[in-house]
Amino acid sequence: MVPRSRRWREADARVKVRPVILCGGSGTRLWPLSSDEVPKQLLSIAGSDSLLQATVKRASGPLFDAPVIVTRETYAEAIARQLAEIGAGPEAMVLEPGPRNTAPAIGAAAFHELATHGDGTLLVMPSDHLIVDEGAFSNAVKASLSAAASGEIVTFGIPPRHPETGFGYIEAGDARQGDQLRKVVRFTEKPDRATAESYVRDGRHLWNGGIFLFRASTMVRELRDHAPLVAAACEAAVAGAAHEGRLVRLERARFLASPSISIDYAVLEKSNRVSVVEARMDWSDVGTWEALWEVGPKDPDGNVVSGKAAIRGCRDCLIRNETDAPVAVVDSAGLIVVVTHSGTLVVPRRSAQNAKVVQEALSRRASPEN
Amino acid sequence: MVPRSRRWREADARVKVRPVILCGGSGTRLWPLSSDEVPKQLLSIAGSDSLLQATVKRASGPLFDAPVIVTRETYAEAIARQLAEIGAGPEAMVLEPGPRNTAPAIGAAAFHELATHGDGTLLVMPSDHLIVDEGAFSNAVKASLSAAASGEIVTFGIPPRHPETGFGYIEAGDARQGDQLRKVVRFTEKPDRATAESYVRDGRHLWNGGIFLFRASTMVRELRDHAPLVAAACEAAVAGAAHEGRLVRLERARFLASPSISIDYAVLEKSNRVSVVEARMDWSDVGTWEALWEVGPKDPDGNVVSGKAAIRGCRDCLIRNETDAPVAVVDSAGLIVVVTHSGTLVVPRRSAQNAKVVQEALSRRASPEN
Numbered sequence: 001m002v003p004r005s006r007r008w009r010e011a012d013a014r015v016k017v018r019p020v021i022l023c024g025g026s027g028t029r030l031w032p033l034s035s036d037e038v039p040k041q042l043l044s045i046a047g048s049d050s051l052l053q054a055t056v057k058r059a060s061g062p063l064f065d066a067p068v069i070v071t072r073e074t075y076a077e078a079i080a081r082q083l084a085e086i087g088a089g090p091e092a093m094v095l096e097p098g099p100r101n102t103a104p105a106i107g108a109a110a111f112h113e114l115a116t117h118g119d120g121t122l123l124v125m126p127s128d129h130l131i132v133d134e135g136a137f138s139n140a141v142k143a144s145l146s147a148a149a150s151g152e153i154v155t156f157g158i159p160p161r162h163p164e165t166g167f168g169y170i171e172a173g174d175a176r177q178g179d180q181l182r183k184v185v186r187f188t189e190k191p192d193r194a195t196a197e198s199y200v201r202d203g204r205h206l207w208n209g210g211i212f213l214f215r216a217s218t219m220v221r222e223l224r225d226h227a228p229l230v231a232a233a234c235e236a237a238v239a240g241a242a243h244e245g246r247l248v249r250l251e252r253a254r255f256l257a258s259p260s261i262s263i264d265y266a267v268l269e270k271s272n273r274v275s276v277v278e279a280r281m282d283w284s285d286v287g288t289w290e291a292l293w294e295v296g297p298k299d300p301d302g303n304v305v306s307g308k309a310a311i312r313g314c315r316d317c318l319i320r321n322e323t324d325a326p327v328a329v330v331d332s333a334g335l336i337v338v339v340t341h342s343g344t345l346v347v348p349r350r351s352a353q354n355a356k357v358v359q360e361a362l363s364r365r366a367s368p369e370n
Numbered sequence: 371m372v373p374r375s376r377r378w379r380e381a382d383a384r385v386k387v388r389p390v391i392l393c394g395g396s397g398t399r400l401w402p403l404s405s406d407e408v409p410k411q412l413l414s415i416a417g418s419d420s421l422l423q424a425t426v427k428r429a430s431g432p433l434f435d436a437p438v439i440v441t442r443e444t445y446a447e448a449i450a451r452q453l454a455e456i457g458a459g460p461e462a463m464v465l466e467p468g469p470r471n472t473a474p475a476i477g478a479a480a481f482h483e484l485a486t487h488g489d490g491t492l493l494v495m496p497s498d499h500l501i502v503d504e505g506a507f508s509n510a511v512k513a514s515l516s517a518a519a520s521g522e523i524v525t526f527g528i529p530p531r532h533p534e535t536g537f538g539y540i541e542a543g544d545a546r547q548g549d550q551l552r553k554v555v556r557f558t559e560k561p562d563r564a565t566a567e568s569y570v571r572d573g574r575h576l577w578n579g580g581i582f583l584f585r586a587s588t589m590v591r592e593l594r595d596h597a598p599l600v601a602a603a604c605e606a607a608v609a610g611a612a613h614e615g616r617l618v619r620l621e622r623a624r625f626l627a628s629p630s631i632s633i634d635y636a637v638l639e640k641s642n643r644v645s646v647v648e649a650r651m652d653w654s655d656v657g658t659w660e661a662l663w664e665v666g667p668k669d670p671d672g673n674v675v676s677g678k679a680a681i682r683g684c685r686d687c688l689i690r691n692e693t694d695a696p697v698a699v700v701d702s703a704g705l706i707v708v709v710t711h712s713g714t715l716v717v718p719r720r721s722a723q724n725a726k727v728v729q730e731a732l733s734r735r736a737s738p739e740n
Contacts, residue, residue, distance in 0.1 A: 032695070310732045313721070321714070325402070328728050330717040337716050344691070344709045346716055347700040351683070358698050362680045 015145055017213070018120045019059035019067035020109040023052060023079060023127040024096055029287055031358060032343035033320065041128035042078055045286050046295050049086070052079065052127045056088050058134055059123060063141065066091035068112065069127075070105045073097075076247065090246055092116070097237075097252040103227060103266035104258040106212075107234030108250055110219040115238055121148055122219070124212045124263075130295055132282035140279035143180040144213045147275050153214040153222065155184065155268065157206025157276040158283045163196035166288065168208035168264070172276050184274040187264055206276060209283055212263070222273065227266040233258030289336045289352040293318040307339075318349065385515055387583070388490045389429035389437035390479040393422060393449060393497040394466055399657055401728060402713035403690065411498035412448055415656050416665050419456070422449065422497045426458050428504055429493060433511065436461035438482065439497075440475045443467075446617065460616055462486070467607075467622040473597060473636035474628040476582075477604030478620055480589040485608055491518055492589070494582045494633075500665055502652035510649035513550040514583045517645050523584040523592065525554065525638065527576025527646040528653045533566035536658065538578035538634070542646045554644040557634055576646060579653055582633070592643065597636040603628030659706045659722035663688040677709075688719070 027040035034040040041052045049057065056067060069090045071079055076093055083090060094108055106124055113120045123141060131137055144154035157170045168189045172182040187208065191199065199205035223231035233254055240251030259266075268274050284291050296304030296318065303314050307321030313331040321327040322340040329337050336352050338345045345358060352358075397410035404410040411422045419427065426437060439460045441449055446463055453460060464478055476494055483490045493511060501507055514524035527540045538559045542552040557578065561569060569575035593601035603624055610621030629636075638644050654661050666674030666688065673684050677691030683701040691697040692710040699707050706722050708715045715728060722728075 031698075312728075325711060325713040326732060327714040328401075328716070328732055330715075330728055331721040332716060332718065335716070337714070339709070339714050341695060343695040344697040344707070344714060345700075346698070346702060346705070346707050348702065351701040358682075358700055362696060362698055 015121055015149065016065045017059070017063055017123045017141060017145075018065045018091070018113060018117075019056070020106065020122045020124045021052070021055055021059075021067050021069050021127045022102060022105055022124065023069050023071040023075065024099060024105065025126075025128060026099075027128065027287075028359065030289065030292070031362070032340045032345055033322070033338055035342055037074075038078075039075065039128070040286070041126075042075070042082065045292060046130055046297075050082055051130060051286070053082055053086050054130070055125055055127045056083060057086060058131060058137060059125065060088065061138075063138065064123075065120070068109055069093045070109055071095065072099070073249075092246050092248050094241075094248045095250060097250055097255050100255065100258050100260045102210075102263040103223070103230050103261045104234055104255065106219060106263050107223050107227075107230050107258075108238055108255070110216040110223070111234050111238040112241075112248060113216040114220065119215055119217045121145065121213065121215050124210075124214075126210045126285075128286070129209065130282075130284045130286045132295075133280070136279055136281035140180075140277045140281075141213065144275075144277045147181050148213045148215055148218070151215065151218050151221075152181075152273050152275045153212055153218060153268065153271065154181065155274060155276045156209045156211035156213075156279045158209050158279055158281060160196075160200045160205060160207050163193060163200050164207070165190055165193055165196050167285070168210075169196075169199050169205045170208045170276050171205050172278075181275045181277050184268070184276050187269050189264075206278060207283065208264075209279065210285075211279075212268075213277075218273070219267070222267045222271045226270040227259070227261065230258050230261065230266055289318055289338075289347070290349055292320075293336070293349060316349070385491055385519065386435045387429075387433055387493045387511060387515075388435045388461070388483060388487075389426070390476065390492045390494045391422070391425055391429075391437050391439050391497045392472060392475055392494065393439050393441040393445065394469060394475065395496075395498060396469075397498065397657075398729065400659065400662075401732070402710045402715055403692070403708055405712050407444075408448075409445065409498070410656070411496075412445070412452065415662060416500055416667075420452055421500060421656070423452055423456050424500070425495055425497045426453060427456060428501060428507060429495065430458065431508075433508065434493075435490070438479055439463045440479055441465060442469070443619075462616050462618050464611075464618045465620060467620055467625050470625065470628050470630045472580075472633040473593070473600050473631045474604055474625065476589060476633050477593050477597075477600050477628075478608055478625070480586040480593075481604050481608040482611075482618060483586040484590065489585055489587045491515065491583065491585055494580075494584075496580045496655075498656070499579065500654045500656045502665075503650070506649055506651035510550075510647045510651075511583065514645075514647045517551050517647075518583045518585055518588070521585070521588050521591075522551075522643050522645045523582055523588060523638065523641065524551065525644060525646045526579045526581035526583075526649045528579050528649055528651060530566075530570045530575060530577050533563060533570045534577070535560055535563055535566050537655070539566075539569050539575045540578045540646050541575050542648075551645045551647050554638070554646050557639050559634075576648060577653065578634075579649065580655075581649075582638075583647075588643070589637070592637045592641045596640040597629070597631065600628050600631065600636055659688055659708075659717070660719055662690075663706070663719060686719070 026036045027034035073095050171185040173185050237250040237255035242249040302316040305319045308326045309319045310328045316334045318336045320338045334349045336347050396406045397404040443465050541555040607620040607625035612619040672686040675689045678696045679689045680698045686704045688706045690708045697709050704719045706717050
């Protein structure tokens with residue numbers, strides 16, 4: 001690592017990376033913990049920092065410029081408060097007038113960077129993932145700088161630890177000697193179990209962490225080539241944006257004219273300028289209760305417990321209480337019990353993998369009320 | 371039944387029965403539904419009436435005088451409100467300065483009756499039991515009047531439907547022809563399973579419903595014979611009571627001087643003037659979650675659900691939500707989920723039979739709080 005680190009210092013010492021943190025998502029998969037009002041990224045999932053706060057801290061230090069937060073108006077105040085708590089000031093908060101998925105969010109950030117600071121290097125990151133090994137993260141950033149400078153979009157791939165069927169996978173091409181980066185062969189979303197197992201075995205597939213490093217001009221060029229409607233909408237929405245302090249309100253009609261499309265579909269799966277860097281870090285999208293149980297600190301019986309809780313005869317449970325009233329769970333195994341002011345969820349871990357069942361149950365709420 | 375009913379009309383038409391409703395208990399076995407602040411008898415367990423309201427309604431009509439409620443100061447206001455809701459005014463609310471179990475409560479009611487109205491016929495009833503067949507109840511009352519008039523204490527025995535190990539049993543002597551009443555041979559508390567099974571088979575054992583009919587003077591005489599300290603304390607506490615409207619505050623020091631003892635131990639097990647009337651009614655002490663599930667209305671999958679609840683893939687569950695926030699329970703069988711503002715309980719029905727486990731869990735609440 002020393003030679004690589006030194007090489008980075010020599011070649012890129014003046015390059016600073018602008019974090020672009022995607023913070024507009026509304027998670028209902030973790031109901032009743034997350035909701036439209038309080039999305040997952042603003043919650044403390046592990047430790048005392050929220051996922052957003054941990055993301056901002058991860059992308060701070062000499063290598064990084066102040067971050068740009070892309071979010072929605074309704075979260076802006078809570079985000080500003082959370083950033084103030086950790087003493088972090090954003091360069092800008094770019095407010096989407098409505099949800100249009102990741103391609104327009106990233107496109108707007110790229111046009112905003114070009115308009116305000118020039119052709120900077122951007123590091124797009126979801127705000128609602130959990131990353132434990134910060135060293136591996138920053139090594140991957142450094143290893144990607146040269147490729148990004150030469151016009152590549154570098155995606156971050158995490159070596160898969162188990163045949164997860166809920167994630168996206170990146171198939172990497174052959175490695176060139178001494179290079180941490182490989183070209184991307186293809187992206188695959190949510191494979192079936194057998195396919196996921198073969199991915200874990202073959203050593204060519206990595207989990208898609210949704211983290212991308214690129215120059216602003218690279219993204220603009222690729223959007224214009226592969227998603228011209230998105231590019232045009234983003235350019236116009238940034239040009240017509242209203243600025244109020246650090247708030248950048250994208251022009252409503254123009255932004256909403258963009259197709260709603262993910263960056264994967266709009267650009268990454270079509271472009272031939274996409275590489276992948278292997279990021280050997282503990283990573284979780286903490287998108288399911290199972291994932292929360294996996295990453296949580298466990299007692300000797302395998303229970304992950306937070307909040308006022310009394311347990312007896314329980315093993316391998318996830319018990320989370322956000323209220324002041326106690327929760328008692330007795331003689332249960334592999335059960336998820338989540339109590340918040342928004343509601344209560346009781347579901348076996350094996351069923352919780354499928355978040356839809358809870359949403360279905362809630363939407364069919366035809367039970368008697370008395 | 372017609373001849374018996376007619377005989378009652380002839381013999382006892384002028385006798386009115388004074389309900390004495392024991393309403394001082396603090397149930398924590400049904401935490402978080404019941405608590406010291408809101409005991410079980412003040413809750414609506416089945417239907418819209420509270421158990422107390424159902425008890426008061428059950429003992430109303432031409433046969434009955436206005437009830438005496440024996441309770442504690444802290445419940446008096448809530449009780450008065452509940453009685454007002456159903457348009458029932460108590461003759462008196464006798465307030466115990468502290469809990470001393472059932473013998474002093476019943477003794478105080480007997481001395482109070484003698485002091486205020488003379489040697490009336492009292493019907494002692496718990497306020498926290500569920501009785502479905504009101505006709506059988508009132509038949510049992512009528513069948514007991516003559517014996518009570520002649521100085522007997524008549525206990526109400528319910529034919530056991532299953533070998534319940536959590537109840538008390540009354541062993542009845544041989545029946546005399548044409549008589550619904552039999553002498554009591556003995557009382558047995560909480561038998562083991564094999565014994566309970568033999569009780570159900572032998573036809574001589576009945577569940578002890580905690581309901582007793584007697585004249586005030588009979589109870590005073592039996593207390594003086596078998597529990598003179600209780601009798602003396604009750605007599606003095608009633609003599610020194612402070613009256614405020616319908617409230618009768620028993621004299622504190624004298625009442626608290628009484629031993630804390632149940633009427634079963636103090637009198638019923640010792641006296642030879644105890645009979646039992648068979649009351650063929652649906653009865654439950656609803657003292658356990660299992661009992662609440664048993665008596666509750668079930669959906670086709672055997673779930674008893676009340677409040678805002680969304681269930682999917684559940685069977686034989688008891689789900690009770692007292693809050694405004696929804697409760698979602700998924701893919702669970704035989705599970706009890708109770709959500710109130712006091713707390714949340716999640717326990718399998720098979721474990722809930724033993725209420726102690728929950729209390730133990732709560733008292734050992736050493737879990738991390740964050």
